[in-house]
Each structure stands twice: as structure tokens, then as C-alpha cells.
């Protein structure tokens with residue numbers, strides 16, 4: 054048996070054994086439990102003491118991380134090695150937010166100078182739009198940005214905007230992701246084209262949905278402003294030629310490189326609309342917060358490393374105790390899109406069934422993730438968390454001080470977050486009335502943020518990015534490709550041709566009947 058296989062066996066055995074003990078009982082047995090399992094990093098306080106591991110279980114998890122080579126993999130990641138093996142690319146999102154002069158290299162090629170040049174251009178553009186120095190075709194200042202993109206070109210900016218938007222923004226930001234015409238119709242409703250800037254965001258600039266929406270937005274601008282409407286278009290992409298072909302000149306195109314994965318791209322030019330609508334200082338602070346977490350991840354020993362420990366707690370539940378679902382529940386309205394963001398980050402990154410070398414994986418990989426915002430979900434699906442037949446671990450995220458200032462509701466919000474985590478772990482026995490029995494022993498992580506600032510949001514995003522990376526190393530999978538989305542795209546192109554009157558293709562009877570029913 055290899056060292057790694059032995060470490061997996063020891064880990065699984067330790068988890069099974071720990072599963073026999075109630076989480077609450079670990080506290081009595083381990084006086085230093087809280088001290089060991091609360092990690093502070095970059096403004097976040099991460100409490101992993103309500104996870105099912107004992108001291109020995111955690112030690113087995115850390116041994117597994119060492120045996121799997123997490124530390125060496127982390128070095129390769131930061132060194133810009135081709136960790137995305139199926140596409141022979143680095144995954145260097147850390148370079149996007151590193152301070153000037155960082156000297157990152159992607160597969161041996163220096164990249165930091167170029168990153169800094171794009172950042173300078175983004176800053177100049179953001180400041181010119183915000184100050185009114187850059188105006189629309191009729192000479193009016195821009196009041197609204199319509200951000201068009203999908204997946205990684207949408208979820209990150211949406212998360213950031215909802216988290217940090219001022220109550221009365223000087224520049225409003227709207228998003229269009231879905232190709233459903235209802236989405237763009239709603240985004241454009243009530244807008245004045247003369248004061249609207251459209252930012253088309255697509256790494257490839259070929260994504261069907263985004264190009265359809267961008268074409269519709271361009272037509273909308275032209276309908277009101279004529280050809281001059283094209284001057285209201287800007288883009289973020291790696292595909293500068295396609296941007297030019299679409300009619301967006303280089304001066305309004307903000308580039309990034311293929312070593313930025315879509316779901317890791319929020320701090321690249323993909324964040325342009327946030328940089329404009331929130332202001333450059335806010336965007337720079339977001340980057341600084343992420344860079345602080347990058348430093349923590351890179352330098353902290355595994356036993357005190359927030360992303361690594363969060364990943365190991367996840368594996369303890371997933372692989373040690375066979376729990377295939379996880380809830381992410383921010384008790385912060387402003388973080389209400391966190392679960393939606395993490396669905397792509399975690400499930401597109403780690404929803405894989407073969408190893409780096411293409412062999413079937415030996416261990417179950419990504420869990421399904423869901424959640425919205427507390428307290429709303431307490432009145433929706435929390436019943437199942439407390440009394441359902443499956444144990445579903447929860448990541449609680451709470452913010453101590455509300456951005457809107459002190460309010461009586463804030464204490465209610467925090468009390469509920471704390472109480473839910475407590476109730477899940479402790480339960481409440483009631484032998485006489487089974488319907489009122491709470492089994493408890495349901496694990497959670499608790500991330501406490503003092504204030505939701507651009508810095509702490511950046512740190513939170515980077516925390517989860519690196520958590521996903523560590524999990525990928527442990528599962529021996531490529532967290533940076535997404536071949537699983539391709540088949541559906543290819544088939545959609547064929548089906549579309551048939552819906553538009555093309556010759557019928559070969560399909561299963563169910564598919565053929567749907568096409569027949571919907572053909573124009």
C-alpha cells in the first residue's frame with residue numbers, strides 16, 4: 054500500500070470512529086478544542102470546532118493532506134505551473150490581485166507587468182466614467198451599467214455588487230446572464246440608452262447566450278442612438294479579435310489571459326463593471342483582501358491554514374462520513390448570492406469523475422451546494438437540516454456589524470445564526486414526543502466577519518477558491534477545467550438548427566418529439 058493509500062485508509066477509519074462520538078462530547082474530552090479549531094485569517098474568524106472530528110481525526114486529516122502533497126501542490130500553483138493539465142495552463146488568479154511588482158509567471162512566462170497595465174487602464178476607465186469625463190454619445194454622463202455575461206463572467210460581479218453596493222448608487226449596475234429574452238427585457242426596462250454603458254464580459258467571446266444578449270443590447274443602443282450607440286459598448290475578454298469583430302475597439306476592451314479560469318476571474322477585467330460602479334478604491338481593496346488571504350494560504354502551516362482546514366472539514370464529511378450535500382448559509386443579506394457563486398466555484402471545479410491521469414477517481418468528489426440567506430431559509434428548508442433523515446453540514450457566514458449601521462434587527466440576525474449552529478449540534482432529546490425530538494450532532498463551520506468590507510469580501514472569495522484547490526489536490530482531480538459543460542452546448546447548437554427549420558437529425562424519441570412540438 055502506498056503512503057497515500059495508507060493515509061486515506063487512516064483518515065476514513067478515524068472519521069468512522071469519530072462518527073461514533075457526538076460532536077458536543079469532543080469539547081469535554083478536548084479542553085483546547087476551541088483554541089485549536091478557531092483560525093483567524095485576513096479579517097475572517099473561522100470556527101471549525103462544531104465539525105465531527107476529534108483531535109485524532111483532525112491529525113489523520115492533516116496527515117492525508119501531507120501525504121497527498123498539498124504543500125508542494127500549493128507551491129506549484131503559485132509558481133504558475135500548468136496545474137490545469139488538460140488545457141496545459143496555469144491557474145494564476147492570485148496574480149490578478151497581487152501588489153504591483155509581484156513577478157508572477159504563468160508556465161514560465163512573466164505576467165505581472167501585463168496584469169498591472171490592464172489594472173491601470175481599468176482604473177483610468179472607471180475614474181473617467183465616474184467623474185463624467187467620459188460621456189455617452191449625447192454628451193450625458195453614464196448613470197447605469199448593464200453587465201452582460203454568464204457563469205464566471207456573471208456570478209462573481211453579481212456577488213460583489215450585491216455585497217458592496219451603496220444604498221443610493223451614483224451608477225446603477227444591472228446584470229443580464231440568461232438567454233431567456235425576459236432577462237434582458239427586465240434589465241433594460243426603464244433605462245435611457247443615452248446614459249447606459251453596456252459591458253460585455255466573456256472570456257471566450259463565443260458563448261452563445263452572451264453573444265445573443267450582447268447583440269440584443271447593441272441593437273437597443275443603436276435603436277436610440279444610431280451607430281453612435283456602439284460607443285456605449287465596452288468588453289472584458291481574452292479574445293480581443295472577436296471583440297473587435299463585434300465592433301468594440303481595443304480602447305474599450307480590457308483583456309485577461311487564459312490562465313484566469315472563468316470562475317476565478319472576478320478580480321480580472323471581468324470585474325470592470327464593479328470597478329466602475331463601486332469605484333476603483335473599492336475594487337482595489339477587494340483585491341487587497343484577496344491578496345492577504347493568498348499570503349495566508351501560501352505561508353500558514355496546514356494545521357493553522359484556513360482554506361486547508363475548511364477543505365479538510367469538507368472531506369471529513371464527504372469522504373469520511375458519506376455526506377454528499379452541503380448548505381452555505383450567509384446570515385447577511387448582502388452575501389445572499391454566496392451559495393450561488395460557490396455552486397459554480399465548487400461544482401464546476403470539482404464535479405469530476407476522473408483523476409489528473411484520466412483514471413476513475415477513488416473517492417467521491419464535490420458535494421452539491423445550496424443555500425440563500427438566513428434567516429429566510431429557516432422558514433424554508435431548515436426543517437430538513439434539523440430533523441431530516443440525511444445529515445447536511447452547513448457553512449454559516451455571519452457579519453457582526455451591519456454596513457447600514459446599528460439597528461435592532463442586527464442582533465436578531467446574529468442570534469439566529471448562532472442559535473441555528475448550536476441547535477444543529479446539540480439537538481434536544483424528547484423521547485416522549487418523537488415529532489419534537491431533535492437528534493443534533495449535525496456539523497457546521499462558522500465564519501464570522503467583523504464588517505463586510507471590500508477587503509473581507511475579497512478574503513472570503515479567496516478563502517473558498519483555495520479551499521476548492523486543496524480539495525482538488527486531495528481528490529487528485531483537475532479543478533480548473535470544465536469539459537462536462539461541452540456536450541450540452543454542442544447538442545444545443547444542433548437542436549437550434551432544427552428548431553430554426555433545418556433538417557431533422559438523429560435523436561432519441563423523446564428528444565425528437567420535443568423538437569417536433571417546438572419547431573417554428
Ligand code: F6P
Pocket residue numbers: 203204205206254255256257258259260263315316401535538
Ligand atoms: O459554463 C461553462 C463556461 O465555460 C464557464 O466555465 C464560464 O464561466 C462560462 O461558460 C462563461 O464563459 P465565457 O466567459 O467564455 O463567456
